Amino acid sequence: MSAVKLQANDCPISKIFSNDFIFTIPLYQRPYAWTTEQAGELLEDLVTALGDSDDKIDDINPYFLGNIVLIKGDKPDAQVVDGQQRLTTLTVLLAALRASVSKENIHILTKYLYQEDDFDPNDNVYRLTVRERDAQFFKEYIQDEGGIDKLKNLHTAKLSDSRKNFKENTLLFVKRLQSFTNSQLLRLTQFILKRCFLVVVSTPDIDSAYRIFSVINNRGMDLSHADILKAEIIGKISLEQQEKYSAKWEEMEERLGRDIFKSLFSHIRMIHVKSKPRESILKEFLNDIKPINTPQQLIDKILIPYAEAFYEINNLAYHSDILGEEVNQKFRWLHLIDNSDWIPPAILYLSRNYNNPELLLRFFTDLDRLASGLMIQRNNINERIERYGKLLYSIEIGEDLYVPDSPLQLKPEEQARIIKILNDDLYLIRKIRLYVLLRLDAALSEGKASYNFCNISVEHVLPQNPTSDSMWVQSFASQEERDKYVHRMGNLVLLSSSKNAQAQNYDFDLKKQKYFTTKSGICNFALTTQVLMEKEWTPEVINKRQQQLIHQLKEVWRLQ
Incomplete structure (x- = not known):
């Protein structure tokens, strides 16, 4: 170059x-x-x-x-x-x-x-x-x-x-x-x-x-590649139509919001190029996408449909008399993924199959499964981009997305790796622990839970550092035994507000009463309510709960 x-x-x-x-x-x-x-x-x-x-x-x-x-x-x-x-x-x-x-x-x-x-x-x-x-x-x-x-x-x-x-x-x-x-x-x-x-x-x-x-420009970047692309695209349209297409463009930008609208172009680039950027978004868009379309086609056939799909994904706004809420629930879970690499295939598939809610629900159920699996495995950005690039190609050419070797499906070795990670010390994997427990809680509550709390924290039942005179030291006789169980999923619960740090070390009965419930004496999470039903907390109880929760997640994500 x-x-x-x-x-x-x-x-x-x-x-x-x-x-x-x-x-x-x-x-x-x-x-x-x-x-x-x-x-x-x-x-x-x-x-x-x-x-x-x-x-x-x-x-x-x-x-x-x-x-x-x-x-x-x-x-x-x-x-x-x-x-x-x-x-x-x-x-x-x-x-x-x-x-x-x-x-x-x-x-x-x-x-x-x-x-x-x-x-x-x-x-x-x-x-x-x-x-x-x-x-x-x-x-x-x-x-x-x-x-x-x-x-x-x-x-x-x-x-x-x-x-x-x-x-x-x-x-x-x-x-x-x-x-x-x-x-x-x-x-x-x-x-x-x-x-x-x-x-x-x-x-x-x-x-x-x-x-x-x-x-x-240290005053903050007011100009964006979207602004420049607007000039490059609309500037090629005849003067008689420029105002009409400028209005279309500005309506898209206003509907999505300026920052989200800017990100749309990187997603469109990914849909077309299907690989990690080699140059800037601006240059790749101008070189790879704009030349193969007339300006009017680019706006009418690409930007507007993709912008509409992006809006509905972002705002959980897919509307259908049947399965509309179920599809939006999949969007809700996808937005909890710690990256946005799943968005290009979501935009492409939704824009192509908007009027088929059954197809959409099936696809987004499996996209949620794939995105969750990649997140739990901590796949890096290059691995994710390669996988989603293959998925985009499969969608584009109309391949069957539900055969075992489809890029949409988790391979057997990936499923085994996910189960192993979930069975290990989940609490120590900071970036996935809350997400996994929220998915568990939603499954246990059969989708009736609503997570609108400002602060949701992951807490231990068996505390990390129990005092030497507590019942915890009696129930878990050795440090080795406590270390084995303390960070596992079976020992974890969700709380909706911050608690006194000293209360973490309460004995089990007092902890249930004062730490795991709100001031009104209720618990907001099905996952935590499980623990309130237990009379004692022992290695056997944790083991049993661990197996139950793993089984529940296997059902959520069809893991074998």
């Missing part, structure tokens, strides 16, 4: 707004959002940095305005990945300065807003073009000479938020600059153009620009 060309230079504002750059704010960027608070702060910072001395402009300390990140090759054309708020506000400020200086100086400032065509004003080249929806408004009322006079008469109530910000920031600048003399205005203009700098980071590669932005 060839090295990416990267350039970083500090440029005075006079160079920023020159023929060296023709800035465009891409479609994926958010609308202009700076309010009078940020704009006013920028102007006051500039006035303070200039000071009131009579020093020559060239002798004043330079003032840095931060970074901008661009996608730019050798030509002036530059897409703004980061810095649109500053560039736009600086453009507004230059326009306000132009509206405030004497007439003979107006033309000097105009050249920093656009390059005039000698014959036709329609062919003027604007230094900055904002998002397409606001571009004409910005040119007419901000960048063009005389535009601000027209802007003053616009009714703010009828403007979008971005246009309202354009207007209010412009008028704020104009009002503040009224207190300056013409010579002070020219001095401020010279200072901004000559002694104010932006660090320009540019690369011709969209993926590199996005990664650079992610690293240097």
Whole structure:
């Protein structure tokens, strides 16, 4: 892979707004959002940095305005990945300065807003073009000479938020600059153009620009690969249909939520590529998925169906007159898995078989079994990705998913390994112990349990460190015997609230009364209620309970 060309230079504002750059704010960027608070702060910072001395402009300390990140090759054309708020506000400020200086100086400032065509004003080249929806408004009322006079008469109530910000920031600048003399205005203009700098980071590669932005933007990443993909995909659609498809896109994003919507693209990538990412999600999506579909197909046939399936999986919202709740219960358990690698096959299968609840229940029962098994075995991410990649391929080509050698099914050796792990010291496997006991409790309560408690903890019946004078030392005569049983499943229970640590060592009868029940004297878990029924707690009781619980889990996950 060839090295990416990267350039970083500090440029005075006079160079920023020159023929060296023709800035465009891409479609994926958010609308202009700076309010009078940020704009006013920028102007006051500039006035303070200039000071009131009579020093020559060239002798004043330079003032840095931060970074901008661009996608730019050798030509002036530059897409703004980061810095649109500053560039736009600086453009507004230059326009306000132009509206405030004497007439003979107006033309000097105009050249920093656009390059005039000698014959036709329609062919003027604007230094900055904002998002397409606001571009004409910005040119007419901000960048063009005389535009601000027209802007003053616009009714703010009828403007979008971005246009309202354009207007209010412009008028704020104009009002503040009224207190300056013409010579002070020219001095401020010279200072901004000559002694104010932006660090320009540019690369011709969209993926590199996005990664650079992610690293240097310490305010938190507002831009995502989903935003860039939106521009890449919708930008290829005819202008007549762009608004329609932008609305579809934004509806998907709003329905899922911005963060979940971003993750959808990595799941779609996995559905298509079926392997661990080799490059960034953005680059692989653009290289492997986008080219094989028209933009409209990509949105209508892939994004929308997958987004809908993802929404229903995330929100337990599958609806069917039969088996709907049963399918949603499988989603509920899958969300307790400690990774999200199961989601791509879930999305693919649900989107393909939405109207067949019987098929869905069978599939998600086995996907739950597979995901639980991989989690209990502590399979690493590479092993999980390989397994789910094979499953995606099987779904795609329509293979029988219920034959023994299907990637959806646990192999005999995997089942044996799972049983061995469950039969060992379960408490010591922190990442699975609560999950396993919740599955047990649900099975014992026949699905009637509801787990809405803020804190659910796994606790021991036989304590880890009993006092030497307790009945525990009598019932479990040696340290070796206590070590054998203390962390096994048969000795574990669930509690729904934190308890006094000293109470862990209570003798069995007192522990049942004060530790394993709530203040009202009840227990919230079937698994724990089992223990309350016992009259004593001995190695024999733990052994018997261990066998019963293992048998229960074998039924839950069809383990042999």
